[in-house]
């Protein structure tokens with residue numbers, strides 16, 4: 001579903017050029033969840049923007065759903081770090097933003113959003129404003145908005161980082177259920193090793209800046225109901241922790257095919 005081929009990205013600033021990503025190669029299968037993890041500043045968010053078509057690679061190619069990404073793609077939904085809710089709009093209005101942009105009638109908006117808000121535990125909160133919601137509820141509104149347009153790819157930048165551990169685990173479970181129902185291909189950026197291992201059927205570990213792929217790990221147990229409580233899960237977390245702490249991988253460009 002997603003192929004990233006030899007991608008480099010450099011930010012050009014008046015003060016000089018910043019190489020954010022170098023020689024990135026990996027792929028994500030349809031319906032798979034892929035977690036991107038690495039040190040701060042290694043280019044994870046930049047890569048998410050490239051996958052979303054909000055930035056264009058300086059070198060290399062990105063393919064999503066059989067098409068080369070050159071601009072934002074209709075069926076790709078993106079949830080950025082601050083949830084992107086408009087403070088002056090209600091829960092309903094925020095969730096309906098995408099549908100409004102695509103000129104869905106009020107009746108079709110109700111048909112789409114009502115079941116989605118109910119499934120995400122937001123029923124009864126439709127008239128509230130973001131300032132009247134908890135962090136977890138805000139995140140659910142952002143998820144509702146993203147899913148309202150029936151995407152086939154979901155890109156998330158540290159989606160649960162601001163939440164307490166229990167809320168985070170609850171939302172991780174919700175994400176897995178949505179993922180299974182809709183067969184979404186998901187890429188999420190996270191700093192949290194447990195989150196990467198719990199959700200990421202594929203885990204991509206980056207080197208320090210400029211970001212290169214240090215390792216691609218297959219994690220078939222991810223998303224399993226009780227995976228978090230297994231010895232395998234804890235061993236996997238230790239492995240990722242060790243890899244994040246160790247020196248960069250071999251080779252100057254260090255790209256790994258996944």
Ligand SMILES: Nc1ncnc2c1ncn2[C@@H]1O[C@H](COP(=O)(O)OP(=O)(O)OP(=O)(O)O)[C@@H](O)[C@H]1O
Pocket residue numbers: 011012013018019020038039040041042043044045046047209
């Ligand atoms: N607009 C910009 N102009 C110049 N440099 C930038 C710009 N945006 C990001 N960078 C630089 O590019 C590199 C990668 O940034 P990016 O935000 O992608 O990293 P990240 O891995 O997501 O970081 P974090 O984990 O801290 O969120 C960093 O060195 C950052 O300072």
